[in-house]
Amino acid sequence: MNLPDSFQLDLPADLRYLNVVGACLGAILERTEGVGDLAGLRYNVELALQETCTNVVEHAYAGQEGGRIHVQFTLSPTPHRLTVDIRDTGRPFNPDLVAEPDLDTVQYRGYGLFLIKELMDQVTYEPGPANNHWQLVKNF
Amino acid sequence: MKLTVREHVVRIVVIAPEERVDAFSTAALRARFDEFLAQGVSKFVVDLCRTPFLDSAGMAALVSLLKSARLAGGDVKLVWPKEEAAQRTLRLTKFDRVFEMSDTADLALERF
Numbered sequence: 001m002n003l004p005d006s007f008q009l010d011l012p013a014d015l016r017y018l019n020v021v022g023a024c025l026g027a028i029l030e031r032t033e034g035v036g037d038l039a040g041l042r043y044n045v046e047l048a049l050q051e052t053c054t055n056v057v058e059h060a061y062a063g064q065e066g067g068r069i070h071v072q073f074t075l076s077p078t079p080h081r082l083t084v085d086i087r088d089t090g091r092p093f094n095p096d097l098v099a100e101p102d103l104d105t106v107q108y109r110g111y112g113l114f115l116i117k118e119l120m121d122q123v124t125y126e127p128g129p130a131n132n133h134w135q136l137v138k139n140f
Numbered sequence: 141m142k143l144t145v146r147e148h149v150v151r152i153v154v155i156a157p158e159e160r161v162d163a164f165s166t167a168a169l170r171a172r173f174d175e176f177l178a179q180g181v182s183k184f185v186v187d188l189c190r191t192p193f194l195d196s197a198g199m200a201a202l203v204s205l206l207k208s209a210r211l212a213g214g215d216v217k218l219v220w221p222k223e224e225a226a227q228r229t230l231r232l233t234k235f236d237r238v239f240e241m242s243d244t245a246d247l248a249l250e251r252f
Contacts, residue, residue: 015164022193043193043225050195054163103234108203111196111233118232 006074013057013067013088021053021071022046028073034080035140045082045138048119051112052086052134060090060132079139086134092127151180152252154245156187156219161198169198173205182214185248188221199235206239217241217248 009024011017026042029035053069061067070087101110117123122137153176161169176184186202188194206216218239220227230236242248 015162018162018164019160039223040225043223044228046193047195047225047229050162050193054195054197058163101233106203106206106238108200109196111199115196115229115232 004074004076006072008073009071011069011071013061013069013090015054015057018050018053018057021049024071025049025073028075029082032075041138041140044119045084045136048116048123048136048138049084049086051116052136055093055112056086056088056090056132056134059093060088062091064090082138082140084134084136084138086136088132089130090132092132094127095125150183150252152183152185152249153181154185154187154249156189156245157191159191160193161191161201162193162195163197166197166201170201170204173201173208177205177208177212180212182209182212183252184209184214184216185219185242185245186216187219187245187248188226189219189244191221191226192223194221194226194229199233202235202239215240215252217251219243219245219248 007024007028009021011020025046029038029042035041056069067088067090072085074083074085076083095113098113099110101107101114116136120136121139122135124135126133155172157169159165184205186205202216202218209216216239218241220241220243240251242251
């Protein structure tokens with residue numbers, strides 16, 4: 001593999017189908033060279049993507065029907081890196097307003113963004129008019 | 141012989157999700173928890189050994205069950221998932237400090 005390989009998914013913003021993102025990720029990583037702990041990498045990235053897409057469905061598209069989520073996976077050979085770009089056209093939000101969970105107190109919510117940041121090497125979010133953009137990067 | 145006999149039965153329910161527990165499937169899991177709670181069950185073992193995936197929505201369902209169980213005088217104990225990355229997630233969120241963790245369902249049952 002010399003050039004970055006990229007794969008795109010366009011799926012309904014529906015919790016029912018977010019498993020498709022993980023399945024696609026798994027298939028890509030299975031055929032990727034240089035992955036040490038395949039199961040661990042897959043689980044961690046899939047969880048981060050699941051949390052991100054769930055936030056898009058539940059917040060960006062809250063109260064809306066027919067929303068779509070666009071996911072692009074890009075594999076770079078040197079250094080070994082997976083970049084996932086997630087775009088939606090829903091309501092933007094401000095991640096700085098999301099409080100870190102208090103891990104010493106059991107709580108119902110608030111772990112999603114925390115997990116995304118802990119499991120990925122870089123996380124950026126850019127709101128935009130009709131184009132919100134998450135970028136999650138994992139080196140392996 | 142005149143005897144007075146009283147049976148004291150402790151009901152502990154062991155629930156082992158065998159499919160991914162995520163924001164979509166969590167509703168079904170919560171519904172099962174609620175059924176047992178409505179029957180008066182307050183002691184649970186949730187065996188994650190064969191659960192292939194657990195996201196924060198699934199974790200929220202476990203917290204909800206824990207709070208309900210404790211209100212009823214019971215508790216919820218967890219069995220570690222098999223996948224190391226899944227175990228790490230529980231450690232990262234300190235769930236392993238909130239819930240008593242065991243390696244098997246039998247060990248979890250013994251701890252009640």
